[in-house]
Amino acid sequence: MSASFLNNWETQVRKGLVELCILNILSRQELYGYDIVRALIESGGIVTSEGTIYPLLSRLRREGLIEATLIESDRGPARKYYRLSPRGRSTLKQMNHLWGDIAASVGESRGGNSE
Amino acid sequence: MTRATITMNRQAELRWSTYLEEIRLALQPLPQQEIEDIVEELESHLCSDVDTQGSRLSEQDIAALIARLGSPRHMAEAYGIQAPSEQPIAALDLALLFASLLLLLVSLLIPGVGPLLLIAGAVLARTAMQKSTVMSSPYRYLGYPVLVVAYMVLAVICLLWPLMPVLPVAATGGLLSTLYPESATSMAKDSGQYWNTVWSVAAIVTGLWWLLSSVLISSRDKFLQRLLQPFTNRDALPVATLCLVLRWAGAVLAATALAVFIINKPF
Numbered sequence: 001m002s003a004s005f006l007n008n009w010e011t012q013v014r015k016g017l018v019e020l021c022i023l024n025i026l027s028r029q030e031l032y033g034y035d036i037v038r039a040l041i042e043s044g045g046i047v048t049s050e051g052t053i054y055p056l057l058s059r060l061r062r063e064g065l066i067e068a069t070l071i072e073s074d075r076g077p078a079r080k081y082y083r084l085s086p087r088g089r090s091t092l093k094q095m096n097h098l099w100g101d102i103a104a105s106v107g108e109s110r111g112g113n114s115e
Numbered sequence: 116m117t118r119a120t121i122t123m124n125r126q127a128e129l130r131w132s133t134y135l136e137e138i139r140l141a142l143q144p145l146p147q148q149e150i151e152d153i154v155e156e157l158e159s160h161l162c163s164d165v166d167t168q169g170s171r172l173s174e175q176d177i178a179a180l181i182a183r184l185g186s187p188r189h190m191a192e193a194y195g196i197q198a199p200s201e202q203p204i205a206a207l208d209l210a211l212l213f214a215s216l217l218l219l220l221v222s223l224l225i226p227g228v229g230p231l232l233l234i235a236g237a238v239l240a241r242t243a244m245q246k247s248t249v250m251s252s253p254y255r256y257l258g259y260p261v262l263v264v265a266y267m268v269l270a271v272i273c274l275l276w277p278l279m280p281v282l283p284v285a286a287t288g289g290l291l292s293t294l295y296p297e298s299a300t301s302m303a304k305d306s307g308q309y310w311n312t313v314w315s316v317a318a319i320v321t322g323l324w325w326l327l328s329s330v331l332i333s334s335r336d337k338f339l340q341r342l343l344q345p346f347t348n349r350d351a352l353p354v355a356t357l358c359l360v361l362r363w364a365g366a367v368l369a370a371t372a373l374a375v376f377i378i379n380k381p382f
Contacts, residue, residue, distance in 0.1 A: 033156050034163035051184030054156045055193035058149070077158045 014046055019056055020099060021046055023084065023092040026066060030083040033057060057082060065091055122165075123172035129340065130177045131161065134187070141187035144196050157184065215240035219261040237265030244345055256345045266346070273328070277320040281313065308379055315376035322369025329361040 018040070025031065025039045033054060040047045047053060060066045065088035070078045084092065123131070135154050142150045164180055165172060184190070218236035225232075240262040244255065256262060332339055336354050340347070 032159070032163075034160050037160070049183070049185035049189055049193075050160070051157070051190045052193040054153055055190065055195075057156075058153070058194070073159075073162070077155055077162065079159050080152075080156060 017099075018046055018053070019060065020092075020095050022053070022056060022060065023065065023088060023095065026082055026084045027089065027092055030081050032071075032079040032081045036082065060088070064088070123177065124174065125336075126174040127172050127177045130174055130181070134177075134181050134184075137187040138190060141191040142194060142196065145194060160184070215243065215259065215261040219264060233261070233265050233268065236261040240265075241345060259345070262345060266343075274325070275321065277324045278317050281317040281320060312376060312379050315372045315379065318372030319369050319376065322365045322367075322372060325361050325365025325368065327365075329358040329365065332361065333358045 021040055021043065022036060025036060025043075031039065036057070037047065037050045037053050040053065041050075057066065057068075061068055061082075064085055066082050067085045068080045068082050070080055073079045135157065138154060138157065139150055142153060145153075161180065185193075215236040218232045218239065222230070222232035222236065240259040244259055244262065332354060339354060
């Protein structure tokens, strides 16, 4: 397997999963962009480039899965706090269910293969 | 409002504002409000980073933060904007580039209007370069030859202009008779001693001009950064180093020329 194939595959997998991770993080508490980035980094380095979180947040907001509130900060510009919308919550439930199925089927396809 | 609470040095501030400018440029296809929202998010990210680090930001800190945030191109791709190199060249960019090349040719063929056309060509090329999202390489100025020529001419004029009034006057024999009426008659205009003295005077003036330039440049840092932006690829220009080089070169040139002048003894 070539390195470029592996890199490309990894990027695709990460891209698909970061949205799920963001929604899961926001299902627990309301956070602003920087905190979401920190949480993602702490959860095992699923994020390679911090800046790309903002486009994802923007897309999730456009899809109506998350909502944002601008809160003034005395330490710089106003911070945009994100939380899960009711629609996001039900979508997240389905996504987690789907991910469970996918992870199970990947595990099954591997069988006893530990490579 | 935004930057007031962040402490960073001048180079770091320049690096950060350049990055945001590049982000704006890369995200141009998006609605303006959305671009401003993104930039505000990045400003907020920076503030949070400062809060975490709790110290004054250096240029290295900003460079590290930018590396973590990702390149403007990378971010544009994340917003679903096609990579600049894959975009068709905008008709306006191409037209401006051709117009500037045409002006360069005409300016070479007709010397009388050359300087004016060269300036117009350089302005057109610089506008095209700023609007273009096609070439993001550090050597993108090579795609705009008229701009390179105009800046080279400008650099030569800025550095060597003191020679321009001195040498023509000297060629007519008027320089030394103006400076030292009694000695000029004793020195033949076409003698080696005469021209050594002329060159010495010109070099002393040039050296002093370089010394003065270093002072002027250090007080006009931002202007110089903006002027040379097409060639620095928006990185911070090492103005302090440039001033140091000019100062030393000016001092050495003026001192050497003064020594030659004294050895020549035109009096």
